[in-house]
Amino acid sequence: MARKLFSEIWLVTKRHIGATIAIASISFLMTLSIVLVFGESQASIQNIRDFMDTNGAKTIQFLDDSDIGYFDQETLNFVEAFDNIEYSFETSTVFDVFNSLTKDEINLFPAKSFRGDISKVVQLVAGRMPKAGEAIISENAAHGFKLVGPTGEISSSNQSWNVVGIFKSDEAYLDFKNFALIYESSTTPMPYFYSKVKEYNELPTTQTLILNMISPFGREDIKILSKSLASLQNTIENNLGSFANYILILVLFLGIVLITVATLIDAFLNQKDIGRRRALGATKIYISLLMIFRGALVSTVGATIGGVVSIFYLYFYYLSIPINFLVAVIIFVLIIGSLGSLLPSLIIINRDPLRAIRTP
């Protein structure tokens, strides 16, 4: 039975070559559109992720807006114990300092006090990392202070710190290049801290967890300030995703309509063939299955060719598409091909067979 049916599907496929080419072409274009749109959007999302990761989108900034002062060294240690936290560090407010060696007020410079592992954020290019009460300055600041080496002293109106090193900041923390960084004592309360998570997708849950654990009674006083990049990333990803979904819906709609029209035209042009089969004993279900299976078979062939072509296309742009996704698209197009053949088959099998046979 299956062999007979397949042989008949093959005969119909060859016989109705116009419809076969039309359905295969539509399926080919559908697959190409879906794979390329998704491939491009996935590639764009990945590019954005890479860019954001380089520029600190994985970093959460928590700001203590309360008068109590929740953040101390213990808090930082506690947060760093999270498995998915890569590192954390704190910074304090910015204040102006000047080079106390030259006493040159013109060389006023901003400084941030910090606590935690700043080595993850900046790279030492000369000298050493500071201890409590010592400072390191950026290459930019060193140039501003006219320092020839990683030594010197910076002062504010009532405090001074020895400069023990020169750093350059990581790409994600380029704003530090204009700062001196002062290592604070662990007893000094800090207004905010940063935590960098290992995986971008763990950002929202980690934010919630940290917020819940460090401030059980005053969560409203803790503000998350660094989510702007992450939310920008989310917005872009969602927009790209929505765009891809719109394309998918459009392709789905057009695909069904075009396959339905092609199959319907073909069915009317060949209704004598269908009438003959009915006269020789074929049931309506048999005729319908013949058309649906033909649609499925030809769509699969068209989709497979489209899939192969799109893989080559993406390959030239150094993009790849997961094989599971491709298989899912081919199955999706197969279903569209079958659905597109369903309506015409139902219309044609309910036509008067006498009229079908007598059609010239």
Add this chain to the structure above:
Amino acid sequence: MVVSDLNFSYTQDSPTIIENLNFAFPKGKITVVTGESGRGKSTLLFLLGLFLKPNSGSILIDNQETTEYDDSQKSLIRSNKIGFAFQDAILDPYRTVIESVLEPTLYRVESNRKINKEHDGNYTYQVENTKTISPLENATDIVSSKTINNSHSVIKSYQEIQERNFERAIELLKRLKVEVELNTRTLKISGGEASRVALARALMNDPSIILADEPTGNLDSYNADIILATLNEEASKDKTVIIVSHDSRVVSIADEVLNLL
């Protein structure tokens, strides 16, 4: 085949084409339906072929009322009991001559294999209207034999059915004096040959009722004679042969004539 109080019009508003027709089409005889154009000769044939549903009345085939049958029941009757020869052959130009004759066997699914349990516990496959063709090996344990013995026998039986069908198709083509290559596309054969191939196709499933719509129309006497002789032979095998025709050659071989006025 018996029709009683048969009425038919194509639509509710259109004139009645068949009106209160009562007729018994006898077995073993040729009935020729004649009448002027537009009197519903072909329509009657399509009603008898269960293509159209009458407005009222009944069509009995083997004493079974068929007018209320659903599509699958009608299709089963068309594939097993009715052979239809169309006015203009209606062969599939993409099939070869032999494939065209074999085409009705494609749709003969239900009746192809009928599993019978014999009184001695053996299973046999039977082709309806033909002799039993493939006795299976002993199957004392039905459950265990189902997967091994029966699956093997299905394949064996299927091949045998195919071979038997092929032999019958060849025999029919010989009877109808079709002398073209079996693998010739029907597109390439002459009109007369096409009519004979179409009749061979109608007879392929060994139907008990043969409906022929103008089988000799546009044919020369050589082709017409072959077709009429074959229809005569079929009638002599106790089959019901119903022909719609104006042709005097056809009317001359009729046992019964139904004149639609």
